[in-house]
Amino acid sequence: MxxxxxxxxxxxxxANEELFKTLSDAVVSCKKDDVIAAVGKAKGKAPAxxxxxxxxxxxxxxxxxxxxxxxxxxxxxxxxADAMSAGVELLQDELGSSGGASSKLGVIVNGTVExxxxxxxxxIVSTMLQAAGFEVHDxxxxxxxxxxxxxxxxTNADMVGLSALMTTxxxxxxxVIELLKENGLRDKVKVMVGGAPATDAWAKxxxxxCYAENASEAVAKAKELxx
Amino acid sequence: MATEYFLRMGDGQKxxxxxxxxxxxxxxxxxxxxxxxxxxxxxxxxxxHMLDIITSPGRIVGVEPxxxxxxxxxxxxxxxxxxxxxxxxxxxxxxxxxxxxxxxAFGADTMELGHIDYSYKPVKPVISQxxxxxxxxxxxxxxxxLYGAMPNMGLYYTPxxxxxxxxxxxxxxxxxxxxxxxxxxxxxxxxxxTWIMQKLQNxxxxxxxxxxxxxxxxxxxxxxxxxxxxxxxxxxxxxIEAGMAxxxxxxxxxxxxxxxxxxxxxxxxxxxxxxxxAGANIFGPVCNTNTSRTSAWNLGRSVTFTKAAVEASTIxxxxxxxxxxxxxxxxxxxxxxxxxxxxxAMVEIAGxxxx
Numbered sequence: 001m002x003x004x005x006x007x008x009x010x011x012x013x014x015a016n017e018e019l020f021k022t023l024s025d026a027v028v029s030c031k032k033d034d035v036i037a038a039v040g041k042a043k044g045k046a047p048a049x050x051x052x053x054x055x056x057x058x059x060x061x062x063x064x065x066x067x068x069x070x071x072x073x074x075x076x077x078x079x080x081a082d083a084m085s086a087g088v089e090l091l092q093d094e095l096g097s098s099g100g101a102s103s104k105l106g107v108i109v110n111g112t113v114e115x116x117x118x119x120x121x122x123x124i125v126s127t128m129l130q131a132a133g134f135e136v137h138d139x140x141x142x143x144x145x146x147x148x149x150x151x152x153x154x155t156n157a158d159m160v161g162l163s164a165l166m167t168t169x170x171x172x173x174x175x176v177i178e179l180l181k182e183n184g185l186r187d188k189v190k191v192m193v194g195g196a197p198a199t200d201a202w203a204k205x206x207x208x209x210c211y212a213e214n215a216s217e218a219v220a221k222a223k224e225l226x227x
Numbered sequence: 228m229a230t231e232y233f234l235r236m237g238d239g240q241k242x243x244x245x246x247x248x249x250x251x252x253x254x255x256x257x258x259x260x261x262x263x264x265x266x267x268x269x270x271x272x273x274x275x276h277m278l279d280i281i282t283s284p285g286r287i288v289g290v291e292p293x294x295x296x297x298x299x300x301x302x303x304x305x306x307x308x309x310x311x312x313x314x315x316x317x318x319x320x321x322x323x324x325x326x327x328x329x330x331x332a333f334g335a336d337t338m339e340l341g342h343i344d345y346s347y348k349p350v351k352p353v354i355s356q357x358x359x360x361x362x363x364x365x366x367x368x369x370x371x372x373l374y375g376a377m378p379n380m381g382l383y384y385t386p387x388x389x390x391x392x393x394x395x396x397x398x399x400x401x402x403x404x405x406x407x408x409x410x411x412x413x414x415x416x417x418x419x420x421t422w423i424m425q426k427l428q429n430x431x432x433x434x435x436x437x438x439x440x441x442x443x444x445x446x447x448x449x450x451x452x453x454x455x456x457x458x459x460x461x462x463x464x465x466x467i468e469a470g471m472a473x474x475x476x477x478x479x480x481x482x483x484x485x486x487x488x489x490x491x492x493x494x495x496x497x498x499x500x501x502x503x504x505a506g507a508n509i510f511g512p513v514c515n516t517n518t519s520r521t522s523a524w525n526l527g528r529s530v531t532f533t534k535a536a537v538e539a540s541t542i543x544x545x546x547x548x549x550x551x552x553x554x555x556x557x558x559x560x561x562x563x564x565x566x567x568x569x570x571x572a573m574v575e576i577a578g579x580x581x582x
Contacts, residue, residue, distance in 0.1 A: 074397055138398065197518060
């Protein structure tokens with residue numbers, strides 16, 4: 001688990017709790033200047049990894065919750081993610097060579113299957129995955145089956161996200177999975193399906209690894225499968 | 228063994244549940260809407276009534292005589308002809324014939340003319356044809372004939388339009404550029420929708436249906452509300468129906484306002500007053516169906532949202548009832564058992580004025 005919204009990783013004292021809350025609140029405000037100021041004050045008072053995990057990342061998790069409840073939206077998520085990245089950047093010199101939370105969580109190819117021109121839901125999922133720390137290659141909408149395979153090979157992807165918003169294009173998700181098998185990639189690449197007509201039952205039927213109902217769930221399921 | 232009743236999942240799958248489990252799902256669905264929208268959940272009596280509707284033994288159910296409400300069809304003019312997996316039945320017929328069949332055979336109370344693309348932007352180059360067809364319909368039909376299409380602001384962004392795609396810009400962290408792109412597209416949308424309806428009003432059109440407002444987020448709703456306002460000002464007698472795309476206005480821009488209210492994050496009961504303020508005659512509230520939940524959960528949730536919208540609205544509410552909305556399963560041709568149950572609940576519990 002990368003985020004610790006309701007407590008501190010490994011325990012923490014009251015002073016640190018306040019420090020982490022200030023960092024978290026700054027991220028939730030979606031203001032880069034606030035985050036930079038908060039990190040500037042917190043730097044050196046706790047290990048950088050804890051400042052990121054218990055402060056900045058906890059705030060990003062709260063942003064995700066508010067996004068899911070319709071209180072914050074994509075621009076806010078992006079502003080928060082941008083602010084958090086700036087904060088992490090300030091702590092880079094203290095992170096050492098271990099990489100910490102700033103390292104990529106995995107590589108994901110995301111796209112809407114052929115014949116389906118819906119873009120927004122898939123774009124939101126891509127953004128949320130990116131904001132959570134995954135390397136995301138969004139290959140757009142109405143994507144030919146072969147293009148998914150080509151991109152997976154090119155990027156050495158760990159997961160592919162397949163979106164379809166119509167019952168008539170849902171079958172395209174299965175076609176990508178079949179082609180993954182034909183190319184000997186299925187064991188290496190996790191498959192997530194989503195979109196209005198998709199369900200858990202469909203994910204099982206078409207041979208996907210999981211179904212995600214929304215962008216927040218997509219992030220949680222991607223972490224479950226890849227971390 | 229307890230008696231089990233037939234109902235459906237949100238994806239249409241047939242399931243059987245006990246009365247107790249159905250009642251629990253109705254309550255959970257209503258509670259979910261109440262929590263998200265900060266609105267009252269359904270009362271015990273209302274939930275019991277919904278339970279009776281769902282467990283009614285007949286394949287179809289209906290309201291009592293005298294309690295019927297007007298029914299309007301979107302894109303019905305091409306529903307007879309359509310055969311591209313778009314819920315049409317593939318019987319060759321013109322749009323005039325399709326509309327007349329709805330009027331004279333199916334008992335539709337109002338009808339709308341719609342183009343196959345069913346978005347405003349593509350109507351611009353074929354406006355003369357639309358005007359001619361509208362005129363023919365008006366000359367042959369009695370019921371009110373509207374023109375309907377989707378604001379569909381997505382068509383204004385690359386690769387379909389001139390403005391940079393906000394989704395692409397967001398991913399590149401170009402947030403203010405994305406917001407600018409949405410604002411520019413909205414101004415074009417206002418201009419186009421208003422111009423198209425000016426042309427159609429001049430050939431005797433009875434009104435307009437803004438169908439699926441907000442499909443591309445808050446910019447979509449911003450453009451629609453301003454176009455409604457402009458049309459009301461120019462045509463005081465025009466009949467304007469404003470139907471939503473989803474239960475929540477997504478904040479693709481995040482900061483757009485109408486009449487001092489931020490559009491992002493509005494639920495149906497908050498959308499209704501703004502739509503009335505803009506000048507619409509009818510508000511079409513929407514609640515989305517969750518395909519992984521039962522129809523009991525979805526109907527409990529949908530009726531709770533819609534009831535709050537009806538109570539908050541100063542204009543009549545015609546609930547959007549179809550595949551994937553209004554507590555109805557997500558199927559190309561929604562099953563009649565679920566459609567009639569959801570419709571009865573909307574009329575008798577949510578108190579909608581039409582469907």
